[in-house]
Amino acid sequence: MSAPTVSPSEGQLRRAASALRHDPLALTGAAVLVLLVVVGVAGPWLAPSGINDVDVDRMLQAPSWAHPFGTDELGRDVLSRVMVAARVSLQVGAVSVGIALLAGVTLGLFAGYYRGWVDNLLMRCMDVLFAFPVLLLAVAIVAVLGPGLLTAMIAIGVVYTPIFARVTRAGVLSVREQVFVRAAVSIGASDLRIMRRHVLPNIAAPLIVQTSLSLAFAILSEAALSFLGLGVQPPAPAWGRMLYDGRGFVTDAWWLGVFPGAAIFCTVLAFNLVGDALRDVLDPRQLTVNEARRSTG
Amino acid sequence: MARFVIRRLLQSCVVLLGVTLVVFLLLQLVPGDPVRVALGTRFDPQTYEALRARAGLDQPLVVQYFDYLRRALTGDLGVSFRSGRPVTAIVLERLPATLSLAVTAVLFALVIALPLGIVSAMRSGSFVDHAARVFSQFGVSVPDFWMGIMGILLFAGVLGWLPPSGYVALTEDPARWASHVALPAATVGLVTASILTRFIRSSMLEVLSEDYVRTAEAKGLRTRVVVLRHVLRNALIPVVTVVAVQLASLLGGVIVIEVLFAWPGIGRLTFDAVQARDYPVLQGAVLLVAALFLLVNLLVDILYARLDPRITVK
């Protein structure tokens, strides 16, 4: 391979890493994420009591030393349920963004690389998906496929695919004309090889930023879906669902409303802080597409 | 200008066609027989056959789609599997509730975001700027329904100032409408405001660094005139788009908020349709919302061209 495999993003990544080390907000966000992953993996073992230990004798107890987050209407320990539910949120976030990333990047690569009618067809399809409010489309997809963990992940993945496709396509269009790509074309490297070795590394920066911000939005969407009863099904705990179940008791038992919501907020905030810091370093001019499209629903 | 409008109109029509296809295919994705699923325990052969025939499910797929499209164009979106009433009527009667909530929320958001975004850009690095950044980071990270629950907890529970949920039509009793809309609109509005604040701030900062702002200062204009006439006019043009996109997506029904506050709008209708597996109503609601969304975007582009003289000529 005589064409230089220039990959500016490598240097960028190193700069990003060092910039993040000096940004207190990003560090806090990263620390929260590490804690979440630990809780997500080891939650069932760390939790002080079983998530489904129903006990009618201790219904709706206010926070105490025995139950720091109180108990719910069935006497279950809220802290334990919040801890175990972390796994669901992280899992849905990771898998759905993974789906969106894989599908979006593939579509965007093809659209940007081949252009012409392929580009036109694919991007018009993305326009169609963009015409639906985010949460409404997710709700509709889950509704027809049937509620559950897997369908929620698919629905959120589909909803966030167009953003990744657009970001990728824009990156490909600008990279495609650069000298090292044309050099690779001229020595007869295959399309797939060029995309993998030359194009993809050069659009990594905006994709990394988009991924971390999308994780935040995906977790919010998951919370909204499970609030509507369309996410993981009971008795498995999910933050959104806990809020839905507790909403009727909230004026008497504030802890049912406060803690699961605070867990969602902290998780989303942590992803946003890290994502914003990454964007400032890697891609300062990127349009905040998904901010304008955040699912208010 | 006319050519620009026509081109945008055609583009929107193509996308709308795609939208109808997606909405149509939704029903095909239902595992098993949607009518049987929808009827559930209420199953009886006569209703079943009638609904199937009315939904055209005994036809080949392509015929079904063109049939659907033809009827949708005449405003016929089928009948509810549950009540047997026309979907169009069911969806349209929910529009006023959603519309009044969405518009109130956007107005509320603008009241907060405009001054906050402008001041934080003009006094970049000041206390207001930092406060605005904290606020917008809070707003994009907080789940709106959680904020709604906290609002109920505070204003309906602790303080007892506002009703926790429910709806009164604006035309029926404006004062009671206002007391009911306050909490949901503030909840949605705060999230929207945080997005707008960020956007207004960055748009302002961009314009403030333009050469023509220095030209205006060199003319010796008062700061107020420079900001109002030269900075704001240019900075707010892109903001108009974002406001409209926000409004459009709120028109799409703030599902979770409408469910939380028992607000009988499109979002609540969608939720009920999902619960009842009333697929024609779900399809109708989704289609109407997407069409509204496209329409608002089209209008915004035309408005944009009116606001920015550079586009008119091209």
Next chain:
Amino acid sequence: MSDAVLAVSGLTVTIGTRRGPARAVAGVDWSVQAGQTLALVGESGSGKSMSVLAATGLAPRAARVTGSVRLLGSDFTALPADRRRRMRGRHVGFVFQDPMTSLNPVLSVGRQVAEAGEEHLGLTRRAARTRAIELLDLVGIPSAAQRVDAYPHQFSGGMRQRVVIAMALACEPDLLIADEPTTALDVTTQAQIVELVADLQQRLGTAVVWITHDLGVVAGIADTVAVMYAGRIVEQGPVEAVFDRPGHPYTSALLAARPEPGAGGGDLVTIAGAPPSPHDLPAGCAFWPRCPVRGDARCEHELPPLVPVAGAHHVRTFYPQRPDGEGR
């Protein structure tokens, strides 16, 4: 020089940047009299624009300005911000480099020309509009009465610069500051704009500070010249003296680098090397590393003073070029 419209002395501008303070202007004295033209000449980054922006209160927020500025006899730097603002536009008009970006794209040109009159002369909107048409006509916009409502993008670059000049002259200022007004234009248009300004200056008796890197323009219009290098004036004096008997090797090099009019595509002489960074100015003569003369160690370590060579002609060097015109 009591009749100077604008006089600065000891003007220093330090800009706080991420890499530390940068001294953009390091103690500059110049002045311009009514009806006269002062040309400030230098490469980009020499501090020529910054000295004028700082003198008129338009320096960026991060800049720290010291020294004295007298505008129309008053101590400009001591005035409250609001008084300074009211002198801009009313007594000082500005023409900036790029007419493509210095006009507001969403306001009609008429509005932009009219607003200074509304602000400073108390004209009504209608009167200001009539005045705008007169001004557009004055600067040679054809059918000004129709074009007054057009938007900047509907004009060519040269016509836009005429609009900017009309804006600057709206209140018949005592001083016009032209910051490289022809750099962004093509050669024919450049000549037209230079001619226009010279003509208007004669008719209105305005003093002009013309900032440029193009010595060719200077010869035709300036009365006095100040050549700047790395934030300092290296040579100043009457235009004939500086052109005929340049005393500083930098001026000589600039003159030699000037393309001969009509010579077509001849070889351009360039000055080797680059100016020093404003973050790290040398202790001695800033031009020393690029200097063809290179007198001795004194040049490297000691700042040469600005000394008179003949009359008002001053040069900042230990080794002035011989005054018999050898530099040409």
